Amino acid sequence: MEQHTDRKTGVIPLSQEEVLCKILVTSDIHGYIYPTDYRTDEERPLGLAKLATLIRRERMHTPGLLLIDNGDVIQGTPLCTFHVKNHPNDVHPSIAAMNLLGYDAAVPGNHEFNYGQELLGKAIKDARFPWLSAGILTEETGETAFGKPYVVKTTPEGVRIAVLGVTTHYIPHWEHPRHIAGWTFQDALETVKTWVPRIREAEQPDLMVVSYHGGFERDLATAEPTERLTGENQGYAICLEVPGIDVLITGHQHRMIAGEVGGVTVIQPGTGGQALGQISVRFKRGADGQWSVRNKTAELLVPDAALEADAEVLELARPLESATQAWLDQPIGRVEGDMTIMNPFACRLADHPFMEFVNRVQMEAAGVEVSNAALLSEASKGFADSITLRDVLTNFMYPNTLTVLRLIGKDIREALEQTANYFVLDAGGEIAVNPAYIQPKAQHYNYDMWEGIEYELDITRPVGQRVVKLTRNGAPLQDEADVDVVMNNYRAGGGGDYEMYRGKPVVKEIQTDMAELVAEYIQRYGTIHATCDGNWRVVKGSP
CATH class of the missing domain: 3.90.780.10 (5'-Nucleotidase, C-terminal domain)
Known part of the structure; x- marks a missing residue:
């Protein structure tokens, strides 16, 4: 059957009984908006502005698709440093770009905490999307420190997609205590074990997505440990020990991964805007009218030198980028x-x-x-x-x-x-x-x-x-x-x-x-x- 994109929905209808949904993923952008090598000021095939071109391209085919960031977005480049030192009261350039691109949700990464609670709080306040992290709680109330542990998005066809956010709990081992004062970091694996069945029961989603700022502690093919099992990375255990997960978004390790572990579709799109992760899920409607997952695939969309960076994103950050470059050359x-x-x-x-x-x-x-x-x-x-x-x-x-x-x-x-x-x-x-x-x-x-x-x-x-x-x-x-x-x-x-x-x-x-x-x-x-x-x-x- 020939496919036609419905430009008002978030999906590509295959028939009245089938539908294809997509989730686009960024992670570990680390403040790379311009495709710039800050050591040389040369252009490279990376950065959020280049990924924005891919995001807009995918939206032309699948309007309304979900767009999620998996953490470590506000720290990592001289652009971020210049912003923090000289314009801390302005909207962070990464947040401004994400607002422009219409992100549906973000998960705080460990480097979100590097500049302290005031700057992180401002980034969260300025964002026009929710920040999700179920395992970071306030000591005083025991409630989630970032407002929402998860969101549920429903397509016009009635497909319900739940996204649970969780952050590696290893942050207190690295971060300065004053930057995380008043917060407790619960074990990420145990947090996922608690929340997935709760979300399944309360929301009855057709697709359960976990967006985890953490990586894999074992080889995806052999299951052999690839590091000391400290709890910093628990992606492999999440896939195998938590029933009911359809998709696991990962990051933190800066790896390029698109595949499957224990029936869970997994993705990790590198660092600095090296790639855009894309999860495609085909649903089929049953006789009872309920949607079920027919198949899932993960792939990495990698920008190349020929891909033009998005002009609107570049223009948004241009004044700060120009000032940063002049500052760097002093x-x-x-x-x-x-x-x-x-x-x-x-x-x-x-x-x-x-x-x-x-x-x-x-x-x-x-x-x-x-x-x-x-x-x-x-x-x-x-x-x-x-x-x-x-x-x-x-x-x-x-x-x-x-x-x-x-x-x-x-x-x-x-x-x-x-x-x-x-x-x-x-x-x-x-x-x-x-x-x-x-x-x-x-x-x-x-x-x-x-x-x-x-x-x-x-x-x-x-x-x-x-x-x-x-x-x-x-x-x-x-x-x-x-x-x-x-x-x-x-x-x-x-x-x-x-x-x-x-x-x-x-x-x-x-x-x-x-x-x-x-x-x-x-x-x-x-x-x-x-x-x-x-x-x-x-x-x-x-x-």
């Missing part, structure tokens, strides 16, 4: 010597001038003599010659603050053993990156490099026994010796499986984010010097 200082990173892997094998600089900024800000820091991105290039704000923000893209913990020597040794897990020996006996830090999600930021101690990691030794040298000021660091160590707040909370930090005394918190600390340091000194004292290295066999 020179703030210069480097004497070489602080460039030519090879991120080599940077992690031995002390490097850029990482020494990062640690020295942290130590000066905190007033302590020991620090650890990570190279946050494989795209980090360090500093060369003249330094601009663009250089700073592209090396320090997360709004991390600093925390000083009081540790003992034993804690530091355990932390170094955890860091050493980043490496393995490959088939040829050469040092290589542990695959667990690459797949299913790149986690290079969980490898730390230290200043203020001297150490050596031997990757030929068994896991847990790789620290073959650990001294401070040339003397062995004793297990019970007290040491105040500065690190970012994510790590201080135990993020990245650094369990030895949990519950340790907090000596000091520096509330200024790291990018601002680095910019202020460079502006204060004008010229920074590339130095390297060679206090640590990774080896293959110790003398």
